Amino acid sequence: MNDAVVLAEASDTGLFGSKAVGLGDAIRKGIPVPPGVALSAAVVEGAAAGDEDVIRNVTALVAPLQTPLAVRSSAVDEDGADASFAGQHLTLLNVTSAAEVIPALAEVWWSANSDSAITYRQRVGLFTRPLVGVVVQTLLDPDSAGVMFTRNPVSGADERVIEASWGLGEAVVAGLVIPDHYRIDRSGEVLERKPGRKRVAIRPVPTGGTVEEKVPVELTEKLCLDDDQLEELHELALRCEQVYGPARDVEWAFAAGKLYLLQCRAVTRA
Amino acid sequence: MPGAPVEALQGVPLFAELDRHEVEQIARLFKERRFNQGETVIREGSGGAAFFLIDSGRAKVTLGGKELARLEEGDYFGEIALIDGGPRSATIIAESDLVCFGLTYWDFGPLVQDNGLIAWKLLQSMARELRTAQQSLVFMAAPSTGPAEGAQS
Numbered sequence: 286m287n288d289a290v291v292l293a294e295a296s297d298t299g300l301f302g303s304k305a306v307g308l309g310d311a312i313r314k315g316i317p318v319p320p321g322v323a324l325s326a327a328v329v330e331g332a333a334a335g336d337e338d339v340i341r342n343v344t345a346l347v348a349p350l351q352t353p354l355a356v357r358s359s360a361v362d363e364d365g366a367d368a369s370f371a372g373q374h375l376t377l378l379n380v381t382s383a384a385e386v387i388p389a390l391a392e393v394w395w396s397a398n399s400d401s402a403i404t405y406r407q408r409v410g411l412f413t414r415p416l417v418g419v420v421v422q423t424l425l426d427p428d429s430a431g432v433m434f435t436r437n438p439v440s441g442a443d444e445r446v447i448e449a450s451w452g453l454g455e456a457v458v459a460g461l462v463i464p465d466h467y468r469i470d471r472s473g474e475v476l477e478r479k480p481g482r483k484r485v486a487i488r489p490v491p492t493g494g495t496v497e498e499k500v501p502v503e504l505t506e507k508l509c510l511d512d513d514q515l516e517e518l519h520e521l522a523l524r525c526e527q528v529y530g531p532a533r534d535v536e537w538a539f540a541a542g543k544l545y546l547l548q549c550r551a552v553t554r555a
Numbered sequence: 556m557p558g559a560p561v562e563a564l565q566g567v568p569l570f571a572e573l574d575r576h577e578v579e580q581i582a583r584l585f586k587e588r589r590f591n592q593g594e595t596v597i598r599e600g601s602g603g604a605a606f607f608l609i610d611s612g613r614a615k616v617t618l619g620g621k622e623l624a625r626l627e628e629g630d631y632f633g634e635i636a637l638i639d640g641g642p643r644s645a646t647i648i649a650e651s652d653l654v655c656f657g658l659t660y661w662d663f664g665p666l667v668q669d670n671g672l673i674a675w676k677l678l679q680s681m682a683r684e685l686r687t688a689q690q691s692l693v694f695m696a697a698p699s700t701g702p703a704e705g706a707q708s
Contacts, residue, residue, distance in 0.1 A: 333586050334557050334586050335557030335558075335586070335587065336557065388589075391586065391587065391588070391589075392589075394586070395586075395588050395657070398604060398605055398657075398659050398661075400597050400598060400601040400602060400603045400604075400605075400643065401601065403601075403602040403603055403604045403640070404601050404602035406602075407602045407640070412604075412640060414661035415661075
């Protein structure tokens with residue numbers, strides 16, 4: 286089944302979508318990415334339709350991954366679709382077993398066919414069959430995570446802008462916290478460290494899904510990244526620019542002392 | 556076999572003219588979709604591209620915030636979206652965890668386009684539904700014909 290592969294073998298955006306192929310590119314270039322697999326749109330639809338062969342193959346492919354798992358959509362039908370459909374296509378965090386991946390795939394498939402997604406597609410003139418691939422990865426339980434722009438998305442300055450918080454990066458992406466704010470110039474010098482107000486952290490829970498956990502008061506305004514970690518992020522920015530090109534929007538996480546790339550895409554604001 | 560139960564689909568007016576083999580072809584295109592209690596299944600005015608048949612659970616239908624009906628196992632909704640992808644005419648909210656079989660515009664369209672006989676039978680069903688709707692409108696628009704107003708020719 287070559288339309289369901291380990292992430293390192295995902296190289297066809299027409300099959301797997303830009304998110305999956307971007308992560309595959311990262312692995313092939315030696316950038317640390319949580320272990321995972323890429324599933325084509327046809328495989329996702331087959332699983333949603335209850336196709337037994339597809340379900341058996343997907344379950345076998347996913348089984349070696351350490352649980353819990355994250356099931357993320359990877360739209361394949363239009364250029365830049367991941368960005369266009371951000372918020373329309375579902376991501377499921379903390380799927381607790383390989384067997385649970387199958388209903389998660391059905392949920393992702395239906396999210397692309399939901400009324401809200403269809404309304405969006407009609408609004409932007411894309412009333413066409415949605416094609417959504419999926420990336421299944423080991424879900425990290427990060428100490429800190431967030432986003433990084435390799436070029437300042439507001440001023441356009443040639444500097445890294447990092448927003449970080451405790452736990453999973455979804456707290457930053459979903460705007461649940463005022464994240465720490467850092468700026469690093471191209472030489473790696475830290476220009477700004479501004480603590481945020483990080484009152485909650487999103488953490489995986491053993492039974493599946495995630496929970497908003499209250500952050501101890503002494504940590505809410507404490508910087509969640511030290512200078513060594515900022516240097517690692519700066520180096521990750523350099524690597525991402527080498528692999529993907531300039532002006533990237535990077536999602537990252539530190540887990541057990543190691544930095545991981547979760548997603549890298551072009552900055553859509555300037 | 557994945558798909559929706561044929562017997563339940565044979566009760567849907569849109570499919571009433573189809574024989575069992577034709578309904579079986581449609582049934583195979585359905586996929587299971589689950590909704591949580593309290594979840595909005597479809598929203599009035601929203602775009603839509605799927606038809607749903609309830610397998611288990613309960614839902615309520617509202618229009619402008621006013622409850623119109625309750626739905627349960629074997630009931631269905633959203634069939635017009637299969638044809639035109641047009642806006643939903645009512646809101647449906649899951650009153651319990653709800654398991655549905657869903658069929659999308661993208662799966663239904665190619666089957667109908669490739670099968671003229673199915674298309675013709677669907678047209679006949681739609682014509683019948685349209686005639687029924689027209690008769691209802693005529694009935695509602697007609698002046699009262701009570702004895703005090705005299706007989707009409």
